[in-house]
Amino acid sequence: MSVIFGHNGSGKTTIARQIASAAKRDSGSYFYDGDNAKLELDLAEAERVRVFDESYIESKIRIKDDGLQAIVMLGDQADAEAKIAEINEKLETDEEEIAELENRKKALESGPSSVDQLRADAMDDAKNGGWGQRGQDVKRLKSKMVLNANRWSSILQASTTASRNEVDERYRTKLAGYRKAQASGSLIDTRLEPIKYTHDDEEKLIRILGRVLDEPELTDRERRILSLVQNGRQDMVEMARVEFASGEATMCPLCQQEVSKEYGESLERSIVKVLGKEVDEYKTELRAIALPDIQEAEIPQQVSGDAKAAYASACSKAGSLVEGYRELIRKRETNLYTPLDEIPHGLADAIDLLNDSIVSVNGEIDTINEAFRNRERMEQELLELSDQIAWIDAHAKIELHAKAEKELADVNKRLSEQQSLKKSHQSDKRQQEARLRQVDIAADIINRYLASVYFDVNRFRLVPSDERYAIRSHGNPVMPKDISTGERNILALCYFFSEGGENKREGSEDNDPQYIVLDDPVSSFDMENRIGICSLIRERAEHLICSNPDSRITVLTHDAGVVTELKHTFEDIKISTGKTFIIDYLDLARDGTRDRPMNIAEYTALLKRAYDFASSQTEDERETQVIGNVLRRILEGYGTFNYGMGMEEISRNPELSARFGDLAPLLGSVMYRLAFNDESHMRERLSALNTPLNFSRYSYDEKKACAQCVFVILDKLDHEHVRHQLKKSNVSDKDIGNKLACWESRFTAVENS
Structure with a gap:
């Protein structure tokens, strides 16, 4: 057995809590052996380590109001009651959550902010933006296209980051091509070929037209022929040349005069000289100049008017420029020796413009043909573009609807989960209520312990009441508000001791080895109850060990008086059982524990308290009730410290009792009465509560006389002891001497009489 003293905050509660944690085999809490090695407890061993502390009281004892009486729940019942209270709080939270979710669900399912209304608003915005008309235009319906569920789903999936203008422009462009595809009954075979002509070709033409021909060395007649050529009469000269070249002409084709054959041949040679080889070559080069043949082709009617107009204009301009160049070539052919000083007329640019218009026309033809081949795909693309426009028109309401729809789904999910959680809590509550009804408490044993504490079988008692236990005091119901914290703790301690005998035969409940830890089980009670509690601890400790x-057994306390009381309690067990037990009295320090020395200050305080009572002239009822215990503690403390023996042994020791002289029988009788003082929790528990040795039966004057007698005993044992101790309490030597002499003479007179 061990008693550990420690001031508040020194760690007693922490030690008890860690022992309880180790008993539960929680991670991080262990017992250690002498070599500081961890001891791994098996389940059976762990269950035999039991701790009584505030946590135990809170978890094992619950007192509640049941009409006009207090109902007590112990152990599993208390745990079940606590869990029911927790579950009720959870159920209350469940109800609040469910009510809030149901209200939110109602708002989302009906009203102006409901999912259906927000969907309708979004669909209205989509339709008001022209979605139905666009569908009618694309599909050539007689009326606007209906926005059904499938179409609305397509709009919801048609989100885009483009602007409405961008999408609308794409829609209109594609719709125009689609219209052409619808208008064409078949594929268009027509295709325009581009004109091949470059800027180099036009520059070459200008160079040829401006070339200067060298004049040959001529006779007078040849110069006259050249003059004709240079003055635009080259045709006449050419005709004469042809006429005389055959050698048969006898008459000039111009003047109709006769010409000799020789003259004709001579004239033909002069013409050839004027119009020589270089001229022939130049004429051949002029005639070899290639100009594009510009002919306006017939454009299919499906091609747009703009494309047609652009093509016609380009053809006209290019054709006009080609004809102009042809006229210049003819002019130079008739006047070979007169160069034409021209600049490019822009035929190459006109041809480029014409080719651009051809590309445009061909592009439209390709688009129309492609549209014809893909009319169904184009229709689908147009409807998708229309959906994108509708999504842009309605996206603000669509977002509100999507948010509400998501919230409704979340509310429904949470509502379902909360309702399931409520059912689970209700099931848990039913299980705990079933536990609550399973009354299996050793009430008879608890009541026996309570009677031992209060020394009264009716003072505080458990009685069956509707599958639970009610509290009765002297047969009367007790309200919870009238049950003190001390009474609750006493009940908890009695239940703690009874709990160790669960499922065991009476008398064998402590056969298995146990480790019992009691954290401050005595200090919080008044003196009367402390006596009873120590008596109960004594009985259970003796039976246990x-x-x-x-x-x-380990008891932790912050009360030095409790240490002394428990010391007498445990020492009394040794005496009554005749067995040897190891009992440690320890002080808790920062670095561990150390053996506890005798508390001189406490002893001096008790001595002063008894001296005041022995000297009193009026009764203090509170002191009268406890003086027997105070006197015994004084004699036990004195005897233990000075002689290593109890008060009974002092009265039986021949050497010490001889100091009493003639007063020995009287003083021995006083110590005998104090030894059986039932105010002290250190007396052995008696089978009856009203015994002739009951110290409380003495009057105030009789108890006062006992107190005076104790001081006479101490003075006989050690003449200086009382004087030195009371001087510490500022009591004068004169006062002490006078009263000790008076009290001794009183008992001498009593003895003589």
């Missing part, structure tokens, strides 16, 4: 030599 005598039933199994491996059992252990």
